[in-house]
Amino acid sequence: MSNYQSPRGTQDVYGVNMSKWHAIEDLIRQFTHVYNVSEIRTPIFEHTEVFKREADSSDMVNKEMYTFTDFGGRSLTLRPEGTAGLIRSFVQNKLYTSPDLPVKFYYVGPNFRYERPQKGRMRIHHQFGVEYLGAKSPLVDAEVIQLGVSFLQAMGLKDLKVLINTLGDDESRSAYRQALKDHFASHLETMCPDCHRRFEQNPLRILDCKVDAQHDAMASAPAMSQYLNEESRAYFKEVLNILTSLDLTVEISDRLVRGLDYYTHTVFEVVSSNEDMGSQSTIFGGGRYDGLISYFGGPEMSGIGFGMGIERLMVAAEAEGIDLAQENPLDVYVMPLAKEYQHTAASLLAYIRSNGYRSDMDVQGRSLKAMFKTADRQKVSVLLFVGEEVNEGKVRVKHIPSNTQLDVSFDELIMQLDHWLNEDHDHSNCACQVSEEAK
Ligand SMILES: [Zn+2]
Ligand SMILES: [Zn+2]
Incomplete structure (x- = not known):
């Protein structure tokens, strides 16, 4: 420890x-x-x-x-x-x-x-x-x-x-204060030290006392409403x-x-x-x-x-059983498939983030299995594999909820993410390459 x-x-x-x-x-x-x-x-x-x-x-x-x-x-x-x-x-x-x-x-x-x-x-x-x-x-x-x-x-x-x-x-309060003093004066001896102080400084606060809450003098104390x-x-x-x-x-x-x-x-x-x-x-x-x-x-x-x-x-x-916890799933997880693709992965990640998608990448050169586990824990929607396709200006993307995987060019990447992740995306005339069930 x-x-x-x-x-x-x-x-x-x-x-x-x-x-x-x-x-x-x-x-x-x-x-x-x-x-x-x-x-x-x-x-x-x-x-x-x-x-x-x-x-x-x-x-x-x-x-x-x-x-x-x-x-x-x-x-x-x-x-x-x-x-x-x-x-x-x-x-x-x-x-x-x-x-x-x-x-x-x-x-x-x-x-x-x-x-x-x-x-x-x-x-x-x-x-x-x-x-x-x-x-x-x-x-x-x-x-x-x-x-x-x-x-x-x-x-x-x-x-x-x-x-x-x-x-x-003020007028009502001073009248009440005086009434409380008159009332508590004869009981003070059996009340707590804090109440002695309150009696001098602000007798209203005696009514707040936790120690003397059950004291007989509390129940019989005058009420504010009588002095308004x-x-x-x-x-x-x-x-x-x-x-x-x-x-x-x-x-x-x-x-x-x-x-x-x-x-x-x-x-x-x-x-x-x-x-x-x-x-x-x-x-x-x-x-x-x-x-x-x-x-x-x-x-x-x-x-x-x-x-x-x-x-x-x-x-x-x-x-009351109200759960305020909010889940913060990750939109996109970028997975460099070898060390040589890390730079491209980092620049794609920056590009995706600049388009407003909550995203992250593996930075430790871990195995595919380890990266999949991370994606699972972070409840990722879209996996982005950065491998040999980048030589043709493409990346492989996989939309987990619809189990759809395809290769898209860098230029099409954001449109494809919009299609899967952006509620405001207009599906009616989009040119995304997707299977029908994903629409
Ligand atoms: Zn007290
Ligand atoms: Zn679309």
Whole structure:
């Protein structure tokens, strides 16, 4: 065994797994394209302050960040989540001046968190996130949720539950915060140390506590809905009405507060109801934030977004028996029949590739038998034998599915490949030399 091992909580992706990633990434591109959402790529590391906001009481910020000092003495942090860097960029580049709001971005990339690794939870995990910035409207909230859910449905996921809640505006939230403090004050003694910290910094997060989930005080805690002011109530109602008109079934979850402190109004989570998902059932979650853009020095603008863990998504697909693996068969395999034909083979290969056919050749001067085995493993459609025919400007080609073999001149080669491999090829007036059953 090699002395060099990948760090705990990381993985190498290649082969069949890579093809699953590509399937997901392709779908992300298709979806965001249709929804008129454009990609943004922000730095993998930012100044630590971008992620570590004074008021933030989340575990992520407190315990899980990969923070280091660079050679210039600056404190930098590998991004633990996608939103903060994106907002920093939105403000720094003055994208809020766009006449067309909301500005709609998506990102795909790695996040870094020092967590206990488990299935679907890695120290480097990848996220597909979407953020709509600069327009506050229930239509926007509904579109963001609908985009995410439709994406999962397009992947084939069925066991989905959409949970939604509102945290209201600042006024509603402070009233609720106070109510929670009043409620938990007398129970705090019997609750975990993290909850003591949350009690001071953000009592809403006590409702997220895994340790105290079964604590008596949880069930009897007041509900957000009792503390919503008129405006917050109306906003939420409108979001729900639009989701209904989009035929999206949602479940109101009064205890849904989400892990980050900057959320206001709509928060949501889409969970898998598949039994195999266990405690890792959340596929994506997000919410609206009112204070974040101004926090980074921008105007008082609102945004809403979600982050979806790609590794988690793969576990969910697997749990539902969805196979994302894509086969990548080879169109053409070039087989030089002797060393003296290698140069011609290489130039024919380049010519075939320049015409867009996925192709490869034997470069080791192996036996015919060994080359056939490779062709079999790579699920090749057309074999190209480069032998003595080249002296007459010809090569022997064999189409495996139709078991057709013939000699073609170099000039006819691409036409012949088109005939066999290109769906757009016009068979009605082609001059290819083929047997009828191949047509
Ligand atoms: Zn607790
Ligand atoms: Zn043809």
